[in-house]
Amino acid sequence: MNIYFIGMVISMIIYVILGFVISKGVKSANDFYVAGRQAPTILIVGSLVASYCSTGMFMGDAGEAYSGFFAPMLMVAIFQIVGYVYGTVFFGRYLRRSEAVTIPEFFGKRFDSRAIRILSMATAMVTLIVYMLSIMQGIGTLMSTVTGVDYNLCIFLALITFTLLTITSGSKGVLITDTIMFGIFTLATVAAVFAIAGKAGGWTQAIQTVTQQNPALLSWSGDLSYFYPTGGQNMLWALLYGVVWMSVCMVGPWQSSRYLMAKNEHVVIRSSVWSAFGIFLLQFLIAIAAVMVHAFSPELESASEVLIWASMNVMPTLLGVVLLTGVLAAGISSATTFLSLIGSSVANDICEIEDDKKKIRVGRYAIAGAAVIVMVLAYYQPPAIFWIMYLGATVIACSWFPVSLASVWSKRVTKTGAFCGMLMGFIGCASMKVYTSVSGASLPLYLDPFVVGLAANLLGMIIGSALTKVTPAENQAREALFRVPGSECDLGEMRRTKRNMLGVFLLAVFILVVLLTMWTIPYLRAIQ
């Protein structure tokens, strides 16, 4: 047992205690599933960022950047952050207005169809479990690498932590602990990056050293020996997966479900701007920190462990402990969100229970059941964090993205169209993913599972809608989305929201300054 393990165990104990403390405030099913719909902007931002940032980001994305994919990953990140802004304006606030408890419930009410509610619930479940598996593997790899303790024991400890936390405090606890964890890993990341750069002789010197070793690492194209052989192909990949992740950030269940807990629609819109700032900063700093590790060790055996290695070998011990605890927090925070969504879907979408106490009880059983399933699956899966995570995201983007937007903005999409679109998108994408995994085939970008799945979704939605008619109930449900509650029309709130939205332009300037001063200019000087 070393100091890193002690730090992690202490943090896990604190999260469990917090869960028990917060559970005292959970009085109703509304509290348990949607945090009483009273969450302010800070909690929604904290939960959005914490649910998004998992071990996949600190290990998978960091590993990709270390391996030479810095610029393509950065492009993907820019699309993601834009996804938050578009997502809240064109989908999230309407979702909040529906007052549904789950997103499948929203789809079910909007299309007046139990079938689409169940289908969206099933697709979300598959994605959430796949995603949770990648997080479990990340946590297991992190803890066992750092401590030498058995991998399965590590994932068991983490699983107990986030299961207890979610079971006791529900969404209310998830929002609060997510925000605390967001604070921990953001501060830890900022401190860690500057510690790594400082040890390499300062920011400019670190970039110079790394560029002298391999000029391609920080180039616009990425390292051409890593993935695709040309810069153009790498950028096309980045644009494609940028769109995938943009759509995930717009409508993905673990992201848009946060809006259901917001105090009002203004909170939903404001949270997108500040989440975009947070995600950009974290993605950029983590990626560049991973690249800078080349200054100390250019040939790590396992790229996804680059930040773990840096925590233990480059940073001061205390900072290393904080960063590793932060990475663990990122994993746990995402897992709690996923587990609470699973519990919520079982109690609200499958069982449709009315009694408050029974609804909470069933949700808790479902969370425990899902935790057992994930534990069993995690026990047998190999640790291939990055690609497993991408499978989850791509599948949900293909099955939900077009239907979600159409549910608000199309008068012509029918329940049959929405059902066919969602189903075909899911099958199209998942079958292509399975085919490429099993056969090992390398497909051209236009046959990427995302492209096939998205095309299948649109085709299903168009054909299904052309063959059927929109019912009066569907029409009414859509019209209800555009009836603005009086409480949203407060002049002061509207003024504040408009001011917050100007933050997007501030973000553009911030990105310009950060990228020029911390990447482009030092890199261009280094290659001269």
Next chain:
Amino acid sequence: MQIIQVAFVVLWVALAGVVCYGKIVRDFAQYQQNNTEGGENQ
């Protein structure tokens, strides 16, 4: 090429700002108008 890349991402974010800010301003103006008309009708 890197400069073009940076310009692209900045413009991409700014475009999102233009589209979404414009939408919000338009919607809020509509909310206000509806509210005023509702008050007058009462």
